[in-house]
Amino acid sequence: xxxxxxxxxxxxxxxxxxxxxxxxxxxxxxxxxxxxxxxxxxxxxxxxxxxxxxxxxxxxxxxxxxxxxxxxxxxxxxxxxxxxxxxxxxxxxxxxxxxxxxxxxxxxxxxxxxxxxxxxxxxxxxxxxxxxxxxxxxxxxxxxxxxxxxxxxxxxxxxxxxxxxxxxxxxxxxxxxxxxxxxxxxxxxxxxxxxxxxxxxxxxxxxxxxxxxxxxxxxxxxxxxxxxxxxxxxxxxxxxxxxxxxxxxxxxxxxxxxxxxxxx
Ligand SMILES: Nc1ncnc2c1ncn2[C@@H]1O[C@H](COP(=O)(O)OP(=O)(O)OP(=O)(O)O)[C@@H](O)[C@H]1O
Numbered sequence: 001x002x003x004x005x006x007x008x009x010x011x012x013x014x015x016x017x018x019x020x021x022x023x024x025x026x027x028x029x030x031x032x033x034x035x036x037x038x039x040x041x042x043x044x045x046x047x048x049x050x051x052x053x054x055x056x057x058x059x060x061x062x063x064x065x066x067x068x069x070x071x072x073x074x075x076x077x078x079x080x081x082x083x084x085x086x087x088x089x090x091x092x093x094x095x096x097x098x099x100x101x102x103x104x105x106x107x108x109x110x111x112x113x114x115x116x117x118x119x120x121x122x123x124x125x126x127x128x129x130x131x132x133x134x135x136x137x138x139x140x141x142x143x144x145x146x147x148x149x150x151x152x153x154x155x156x157x158x159x160x161x162x163x164x165x166x167x168x169x170x171x172x173x174x175x176x177x178x179x180x181x182x183x184x185x186x187x188x189x190x191x192x193x194x195x196x197x198x199x200x201x202x203x204x205x206x207x208x209x210x211x212x213x214x215x216x217x218x219x220x221x222x223x224x225x226x227x228x229x230x231x232x233x234x235x236x237x238x239x240x241x242x243x244x245x246x247x248x249x250x251x252x253x254x255x256x257x258x259x260x261x262x263x264x
Contacts, residue, residue, distance in 0.1 A: 003028045003197045004049070004165055009058035011044050018044040020221035021057065026165065026197045031188060033208045034201045036218035037241055042201045045218070046167055049199070050082050051075040062165065081163030083154050083171060091143035095134060095153055098142055099125035102160035128156040132186060148179035155186065159194075168200035172207050180204065184211040209233065217241070 002025035011019045019041040026032045034042050047053040049060055051072035060067040067075050076082075090098055103121045129135040132152040137145065142153060151171070158166055171187065172180040184207055191198050202208050208215060209229045217225040217232060219241040225232055232238055 001028075002026065003063055004199070005059075005061045006049070007059045007061075009045065009048060009060065010056050011041075011048060011053060012056055017221050019048070019055075019218075022216075022218065022221075022223040023058075024216050024223065024226060026199055028164070028195045028197050029191060030213045031191055031198045031200065031211055033212035033215040034199060034218065035205075035208055035215060039220070040218040041221040042218060043169070046082075046169060046199075046201065049075075050080055050167055076161065079162065079164035080167065081158040081161050081165070082167040083151075083158050083169070091141065094139050094141055095145070096122060096125050096129060096138040098153060099128050099156050099160055102157040106161045125156075125160075128159050129153075131159070131190065132156045148175060148183065151175070151179075151183050152186065155183075155190065159190065163196060165197045165199065168198060170201055170203060172202065172204055177206075180207055181210070187211070 004026040006025065007023045008021050009019055009023070010017070010021045022041075022045065024032075034045060036042055044053060048055045049067070051067065051070055051074070055068050058068065062075075062078055062080065065078060067078070067080070070078075090101065093101065100121060103125055126135055126138055129138050132155050134149060134152050134156065137149065142150065145153065168187070172183055175183065187198060188211055190196060200212075212229055214228055215226070215232045216223055217235075217238050219237075224237045224241065225235045227235070
């Protein structure tokens with residue numbers, strides 16, 4: 001059964017129909033990639049799902065509960081998390097303190113009581129860091145971490161809210177290929193282990209084809225294709241919108257992940 005069901009979603013800015021009546025769904029335990037050329041409507045779609053932009057038309061239901069019209073914080077409380085393109089951690093705090101802050105923020109919806117971050121659920125924060133392979137660096141300041149490690153900490157922070165759906169906006173932007181693959185393999189593991197759903201945008205086609213379970217393709221606000229990576233690769237409409245953009249879907253040698261293929 002679908003966790004997220006989007007139906008007839010639309011948004012205009014002045015005369016520009018940024019998102020034009022799109023419908024799709026995401027199941028628990030699924031990684032769904034949202035791709036499309038520049039200006040296709042990806043960010044607008046993301047911002048409607050997490051409440052930053054109010055849709056003009058359509059509905060966004062999370063496990064049957066309507067999200068359209070709710071505030072970002074209410075949507076977050078219902079279990080929609082988000083990681084950002086630019087790494088967002090408190091660099092003056094240690095790795096574990098950053099995760100503790102996120103746990104406090106999560107708890108404040110249950111019992112509004114402040115406790116000192118240093119005392120608060122360190123063990124649970126360490127367990128989250130263990131899951132992303134960062135427990136050994138728990139007491140280092142975030143400011144000294146490598147970029148790929150900051151992205152891992154961000155994932156642990158997102159997990160603190162126990163999201164049912166995680167939105168990831170270009171998760172691997174600015175990363176080297178090895179780090180990219182490590183981060184996406186980790187994301188995939190978390191999706192499977194936690195039964196979480198992930199909706200992500202990504203410009204790197206090798207990442208999309210290697211890790212997405214399914215993909216949806218937008219062009220000029222419309223959903224032009226939907227399917228498994230192999231189906232999308234050969235889809236004539238997708239070839240058409242990407243033609244001349246420098247991103248083609250030619251098959252190349254296999255990636256590290258043996259069940260997938262790299263594309264340019
Ligand atoms: N706040 C806004 N005001 C006016 N027009 C906007 C606004 N936000 C987006 N648009 C327009 O809506 C269309 C879709 O933009 P959007 O940012 O959603 O696309 P995108 O697929 O995320 O693009 P990119 O890959 O370049 O980030 C574009 O034509 C854009 O110029």
